[in-house]
Amino acid sequence: MLQERDSRTLSVVMDALIRDFEPREAVPYMAAKLIFTDDQRDAILNMPRRRTRVLEFVRQYRRSASNLDALISFFEHYGQFHLATALSTTVVPEERSLLSxxxxxxxxxxxxxxxxxxxxxxxxxxxxxxxxxxxxxxxxxxxxxxxxxxxxxxxxxxxxxxxxxxxxxxxxxxxxxxxxxxxxxxxxxxxxxxxxxxxxxxxxxxxxxxxxxxxxxxxxxxxxxxxxxxxxxxxxxxxxxxxxxxxxxxxxxxxxxxxxxxxxxxxxxxxxxxxMTPSGFTISELTSFLAGAGFQNVDCDVIQRMHNLSSGLPAMANIIVHLARGSVERLGWLCYQLESASLGSLKCVTSYRYASMEEAIQTSFEMLALPQKEVFTSLVVFPVDEWLPVEVISLIAPVDVTDHEESIYATEEQLETLAKHSLLDERQAPQQCKSQFEYRIHPLVGAFLRRTLLKESPFVEELRSILKLRLRSFIEESTDERTRMRVVTFSEHFLRDNCLELQSEENVISMGAGDHQMAAIRLAQARSKLTTMSSAAASGSAQKKKKRRSRNSRHSHNDSTRAPVVMFSRVKGRPEMARLQLLLMNVDERQLKYKVKIKEGCTVTALPSGVGQLDAHASTRVMLIWRRPPDIDDWSKVKPAVLLLVGEYGDDDKPESKRRIIQRMNGYHHFKSAIF
CATH class of the missing domain: 3.40.50.300 (P-loop containing nucleotide triphosphate hydrolases)
Structure with missing residues (x-):
């Protein structure tokens, strides 16, 4: 088989061969050199025209010869020196003429x-x-x-x-x-x-x-x-x-x-x-695209808004242009839809393979393995179109390690895979910390996360609260100053701009004994129901709590003037039932035993169990089901449910090491008003 370099030379000299070469004279020569077999010789000589004989000769020579020496020798022997010289000359691509x-x-x-x-x-x-x-x-x-x-x-x-x-x-x-x-x-x-x-x-x-x-x-x-x-x-x-x-x-x-x-x-x-960097049109390219589609004199603010929401992604711009149907006013309205509606609502047939960007991104998401899907989902709490340090993402990324330094590397490994799947942008970090990279979420990927993948999910608010809690904890405890400053910079921006799309009221209740924080309970209020579950949140803003010592110095009680109020949410199709989900977090280094106690007479059940234990920095969820008494037909007539959350640290064999915390909560149904 002819080498690629020699085969390329034959292609360059092909025009001269077709013009000046007669294969009938060369076939016996090549057969004598044991390059052609009898079948190859017959295949060439049976061609009726010289041009086809030349093409077949070159075809067979490429398959049988190892170099051009035999062909060059033939041309030198038969006096066709210009062809021998052409085959001996090294091809310089820049010297070749351009095609017409x-x-x-x-x-x-x-x-x-x-x-x-x-x-x-x-x-x-x-x-x-x-x-x-x-x-x-x-x-x-x-x-x-x-x-x-x-x-x-x-x-x-x-x-x-x-x-x-x-x-x-x-x-x-x-x-x-x-x-x-x-x-x-x-x-x-x-x-x-x-x-x-x-x-x-x-x-x-x-x-x-x-x-x-x-x-x-x-x-x-x-x-x-x-x-x-x-x-x-x-x-x-x-x-x-x-x-x-x-x-x-x-x-x-x-x-x-x-x-x-x-x-x-x-x-x-x-x-x-x-x-493909940048992945979308620049502002000037997007303006040219709209002008080419017949949109003249489009307001600069509309173009800027369209670019901000899509980063100028060509497929998204093409879908919007088709849906606008030549109307500048409709174009502005579609940009508003892109900001608030799901990507699947902007759908039409275009030259692009997918009718909507929701379908296209969903296809990319389905190609991920489960660990990458979990990390990708956790990114919903972060701002889009901003570079994020891995040190911050690792605070909530669900990776199977306990040490924070290890979690940075484990998280970076998953983020690298997401970047290779083109679901994140990646760049070198400007500072040399534990992670050398930063990652950015595309605005349309962020919209897919918030309004398609996790649509109406209460876990978005839960993740946000967990992130805030862990940001504060990391800033207080970190000994690596460079990493700490990166997290501080992000934290200040994150808390100041309130950049999350899903807004909710939240209440973080911290309970402690001595110098130890014993548990943190996050009660998130979902903006709307999930299909299978509703989640409730505490009403009102988080309050500072004073603590006092009971006569038993190992017990700690919340001494606020009123116990926190939590709201149970309705259950679709079950008017006699309400639900509340508690997220229990152990922010201490020691194991925590917990128990959710219901006041006698309250028809509230804890699922899967109201009793358990949490390892250091672990968390769990407890679902509370509140059933309306059968003899009462209106939730307004039902008395509040009194809940007690009891947490305990320490070894049963060492009573002096035990610490207990008790938190009382008053539960109301979503329909029942409460005076705060």
Whole structure:
């Protein structure tokens, strides 16, 4: 098999061979050199025209020869020195002439299957120039993966197509062929059809049944690629690791577009990542896009708002333009919808594969493993479009470690995976702390988290309260000054700007004995019900509590003038029932035993149990079910439920070490008013 370098030289000299070479004279010479077999000789000589004989000769020579020495020797022996010189000359791509516009158009559209330019297309000059430079730099490499990756809808495919279309030197000087095929397979069962489609394109053949083994198709593809030397294969929208492994066996030049960079770690070859940064239009590009769609004199505030809410993501901008139907007023209203409604409500058919960005991001989310899904979900409490230190995210990220330093590295590992799935932006941190990276949430990803994935969920408020509590605790206890200052900077901004989209009243009740905080109970009031559960919150703001010692110095009581009021929420379809969820947190270093006690006569049940124990810094949830007495038909006639939360530290074998805290709470139904 001819080496790639020599095969490229044959392609460069092809025009001269077609003009001056007669294979009938060279076939016996090559047979004597044991390069051609009898079958190959007959295949060449049976061609009726000289042009087809030249093409078949070159095809067979590529398969059988190991270098160009025999062909050069033939031309020197028969006096065709100009052909021998051409084959002996090292090809310098920059010295090759550019293809004509007609030939380039034919190469792109008729032979390469490159998609056409989209209407209202806006050229992204900087990204195109960067991609063109990398393609030119990699041209001398015989095998590589160039992976254009970014979040769904950022314009990866359009960028690659435009780079090939607007940079004629790529196909004129550096690559002889471009083979474009759309992948988009999300299930392994559909991959054989992809391989079969690729074989049909590469081999220019329809002789395939679709029932061939994958290994046979791969061998046929390798053979067919010999006729297309120096080819650039474009795999559009790669989603599966198995697809990467199959194409990697071809050992050729591949440009892939994908939202998931992680799957390309399966490649044996060189992988060069090209991140779509920025992922969306700039303000000027977005203005040009709107103007191209017929929106003239759009208010600058509307354009700025649209850019802030979507970061100029091309797919989202295209959906909004289609829904606006040429109306500037409707465009402004749609921007308001983008700020408050779910992404699924902005839905229409466009050139993009997905009808809404909700579907596109949901597809990315479903590709995650469970640990990444849990960490991704916890990001709902953070502001969007701002760089977040890992030290802060690790305070609430659900990773399976107890030490905070370990949790930073464990969290960073999960965040790195999310960034490779294009669900987060990643950059080097400006300061050298335990984590070297920072992460940013795209505005549309944040909208997906808040208004789709965790829509109407009370756990958002719970997470927010936990984050505030742990921020304060970390700032007080951290001994690493650099890390502490990063957390302080974020904490001040977080608490000052109140950047969360979900607003709720909250009450954190801290209970302690001596110098120890014994427990913290977070009672979060959900703005609306979940399908299976409602969560209630304390009414009113958090109050400072004074504590006093009882006659027993090991007991501590809340001495506020009135016990905190908690509100039970209604249960859909069950008017006789109300629910309240308690989040119990042990913020101490010691194990805590707890008990939720109900005053005798109250029809309240604790699920799964009102009794248990918490390890250091652990938390748990207790569901309280309040049933209305059967002889009362109105909640307004039901007396408040009196609840006692008892927490105890210490060893039963050492009475002097035991500490107990008691917190009383008055519970009301959602419909029942209470005087505060």
């Amino acid at each position: 516009e007609h030939n380039l158009h034919t190469c792109l559209l008729r032979e390469s299957n490159v998609p056409g330019r989209l209407k209202n297309y806006v050229k992204r000059e900087e990204l195109i120039e960067n991609l063109r430079f990398i393609l030119r730099d990699l041209a001398s490499t015989e095998q590589f993966w160039l992976v254009v990756h970014g979040m769904a809808g950022c314009g990866k495919s359009s960028l690659v197509a435009e780079a090939l279309r607007s940079c004629p030197e790529i196909l004129s000087r550096y690559y002889e062929h471009v083979i474009w095929i759309h992948d988009g397979r999300s299930s392994r069962d559909s991959l054989p059809s992809l391989y079969a489609d690729f074989f049909v394109i590469v081999a220019d053949s329809l002789v395939i049944t679709g029932r061939e083994p994958v290994t046979l198709i791969q061998a046929q593809v390798k053979n067919a690629l010999l006729d297309k030397p120096n080819a650039l294969i474009v795999l559009d929208d790669v989603m599966l690791e198995e697809s990467v492994r199959w194409f990697d066996q071809l050992q050729c030049r591949i440009l892939a577009t994908s939202r998931n960079l992680e799957i390309f770690q399966a490649s044996y070859g060189n992988v060069v990542p090209f991140r």
